[in-house]
Amino acid sequence: MGKYWSFFKMRLMAGLQYRAAALAGMSTQFVWGAMEILLYRAFWLEHPERFPMGMEALSNYIWLQQAFLTLFAMWNWEMEILESVKTGTVSYELLRPTDIYGMWMARSVANRFARAALRMVPVILVSSLLPAPYGLRLPASPAAFGLFLLSSVLMVLVVCAYSLFVYALTFYLTDPNGIMVLSVAAADLLGGAVVPLPFLPDGFRQFAALTPFGSMQNVPLRLFSGDIPLSEAPAVMGLQVFWITVLISGGYLLTRNGLRRAVILGG
Numbered sequence: 001m002g003k004y005w006s007f008f009k010m011r012l013m014a015g016l017q018y019r020a021a022a023l024a025g026m027s028t029q030f031v032w033g034a035m036e037i038l039l040y041r042a043f044w045l046e047h048p049e050r051f052p053m054g055m056e057a058l059s060n061y062i063w064l065q066q067a068f069l070t071l072f073a074m075w076n077w078e079m080e081i082l083e084s085v086k087t088g089t090v091s092y093e094l095l096r097p098t099d100i101y102g103m104w105m106a107r108s109v110a111n112r113f114a115r116a117a118l119r120m121v122p123v124i125l126v127s128s129l130l131p132a133p134y135g136l137r138l139p140a141s142p143a144a145f146g147l148f149l150l151s152s153v154l155m156v157l158v159v160c161a162y163s164l165f166v167y168a169l170t171f172y173l174t175d176p177n178g179i180m181v182l183s184v185a186a187a188d189l190l191g192g193a194v195v196p197l198p199f200l201p202d203g204f205r206q207f208a209a210l211t212p213f214g215s216m217q218n219v220p221l222r223l224f225s226g227d228i229p230l231s232e233a234p235a236v237m238g239l240q241v242f243w244i245t246v247l248i249s250g251g252y253l254l255t256r257n258g259l260r261r262a263v264i265l266g267g
Contacts, residue, residue, distance in 0.1 A: 029119065053225070055133040058196070063123065067127075071116045072216045082167060105248075151220040151233075166179055167255075190207075197214065219239075
């Protein structure tokens, strides 16, 4: 376990070096978050009775979405991993005295945390200074905040496990671009990136909540904002644990089988 923790720390420190990219990202997230809130506010003022979320809860959702964007965004791929499988340089990784799936998981988690660490604090601080209902507000209770933190950890594991599942499929595909594009589109629509899940039609919303994408940003952000009652937290977090187990098991088996079948030219 110590070697994976060491690898995690190395990748985390490497990711923290990209301060200029983080500054550019923060600027974009401030503008985009404000634009989204003002847009929803216009619709809310017109028909508040038709809104499935309160305006303050929606503002919380959007600002947290911007603050933790790199933690759950499916487009945040580890291109080095994909390229290593496509080009065959994955053979170098097999020389390390580590399990390649565990190493990929450690670097994926570290990469996401490093990118989020540089952006989330300024976004949270500035958004919390905005007046109601435009700003970020604390959750209703300490219990809600604790469940939000625990669910966020589970969310990162779901996202990384799904990403590694896609990486594992690269062993069986000539070009992974198709599955990557579909994964990003599905995650944005079914995970609450385009609009929060409560805004989707009833049947489609329930379907989206049951997919692995519904166990990503949808759960912790709505727990924080109070849109998911504390009484429902065990069920939605249990679903997160279920998808973590399924995706890690499937990704590990695909990776192990893919490595057995892989042919490294010249080696």
